[in-house]
Amino acid sequence: MISLRIGVGRSPRPGSLWRDRDFLIFWCAQTLSVAGDSFALIAVPLLILNVTGSATQMGLLTGVAGTASVVAGVFAGVLADRFDRRRLLIACDLIRLVLFATIPVVWAFGTHVWLLYAVLPLAAAVGMVFQVTYVAAVGGLAGEGRVTEANGMLYATAAAAGVLGPTLAGVVAGHFGPTAAITINAASFALSALGVLLTRSSRYAVESAQATEPAREGRPWRELLAGAEFLFRHPVLRTLTILLSFFIFMTLGLTDIVIYRLKHDLGQSDSVVGLVLGVGAVGTMAGSMLVARVRRTLGFGPSWIGAQVVSGLAILSLGLAGTVWAVAAIMALYLACVSVAGICSMSLRQQVTPPHLLGRVTSAFWTIHFSLGPVGAAVLGWGAEHRGATTVFVVAGASCLVLALVALLTPVRQRHPERA
Template identity: 85%
Template structure:
């Protein structure tokens, strides 16, 4: 039985497997928020270089892009439940290596070895995760499921950055990284407690390659679907340039708070925690706003406000001003991101969902590593304000371009 055929009337609030998965992923995201702050702080504490922060983000992004080429095939060919658990266990071991090694001295080289590999495994997890959500929730409830997952993850992200700042300030960034490692164990346990059948129902192609079909055709199947679909094709191109200008944005915000405004680690955590309120608000509202406005107006509107928010970061001169703008920016990123991801899940054939997701993220993030490194270099050379202004203006331009494309449609899922 396909996941899509599950009765639509069944509430996600009464679905045991989805609720377990939901809780486990929320706890995992709370742990991730520790690493989001702790890793840049660790680099900044050891090297004092914002360029190094951007370079590490860029290298990790490049590893994600490389893994994305194969992640979709793995998600479509293998048991998604086992794949999710394996990814969590591997990341647990990788992140644990950092605080263990740091007890014997500072080893910056280890970060360049561990974090890109963790990012690559994380890409496989994320691609499989997107495919699994459709199986757990069903096509008709996928936007609602994404809204619930991202809203509570954002709620966990409010407390997470604050605690991460406190932990980093008192015990050091490596302690916060250790907490992130533990969160992967909780995620693996949650997936283990759900029924395996909820992950396998959408795998309709045989594990063995089709006779006469070349392996590289399997890798390109997702990209071919994206290119044939007018809305997904345009979204992929626009979002690739968007990630170029925004992947390293958190590093620049941290640099501004620490370098320009002279704030301690604990304040950095509080600011990003306040920003996570915006993610929670956007996630909670996306399903309702999608029904009210339709896909195109919601996506383009969120992108316009995102660009304005980034521009404003260059003008904000106080900690609370940065925090408020970050909340607005992350709310819009959440609205646009969940909106576009739900559309891909709705219009993609089940057996292609892993490869389409993989192809999208590989293309989407292909410019991100270069952008992250460029933002770090730009902040070091010209200052954070200049970087924010350029990035914000570029995002506004992308939103205006979208108005002249099929992305503006209200209901592309029905065409």
């Protein structure tokens, strides 16, 4: 076991990120990976919907995968803080490559819905370990002074790749079937692993955490709780964790409901579904490019709360949208706000968390954050099928607005909590 201290260094790395070889390689690899991953974002729900015709099944599968993420999140932070993060990222990519590759191989011999319930939860669990490690690695690669810029760059180009990815995924699924799109997603993990392999290991292996954290031999449960303890001692992070847990309950299954509305209510093809989500990804790109400037101008609290307000209004509007282009435009607005709020939240955690705890704090945050998500995804899927997509959008949007109003009464409203 290798005990590492990595994360947001207390001294920012000098120079421009555009001249940082390791960060640029990492950035390009993750952008390509997200482009491929966007194929599965569309292909898996389409595969379920085409076979079963059930929005409830779509929501249930999303919920099962989300549950696996929550369970993995309990241990992901310890792995990210105690093992070589570069090797851990590569291992996660290779495991997901194998898992997703089994779907088109087995599907070639017949329809096997059970396989999705076996593969996707495992892939989601490994993906949680990857994401926790990824957040900690970005902090080390960029440094404290550049972390918001780095997150914005990663989100923006991932979103740019996501513009083309969903559109192509819809075309591929429409002409060759959803399993062909899943095959492309599997290949994307190989590109991600190669990119991490090409970065220097010295950017991941830094000062031992044992120098800054008391040994806890014989008390492994303390390792698991360390991140949660830090979160709930910090007034802003504590409130964010609680608010976002309810937000994810209302939004984790939202993409499934948008797909269901386009296919079931509006009678659109797989290609149109891909096009709409591709347009929506433009919003993610725009929000990611603007977030650093927005936060510098408005501060953390106004940026985060404002993004939540607009997100809630956008979700409400989805319930009223009657055309494909209206759905696409609203999705772009919604995803822009989600990216602004998400990057602000992640950057704040990276800035205020001690480096040796960053993996466990991220893991604890996401575990708690996603704990209600699987139930919410299943409820949204059931609601869309039995009460209609419009009802689901109205209830979800109104709930998000209530959360934003609650945030105004909490420490989240502070403009510069990172300076406390």
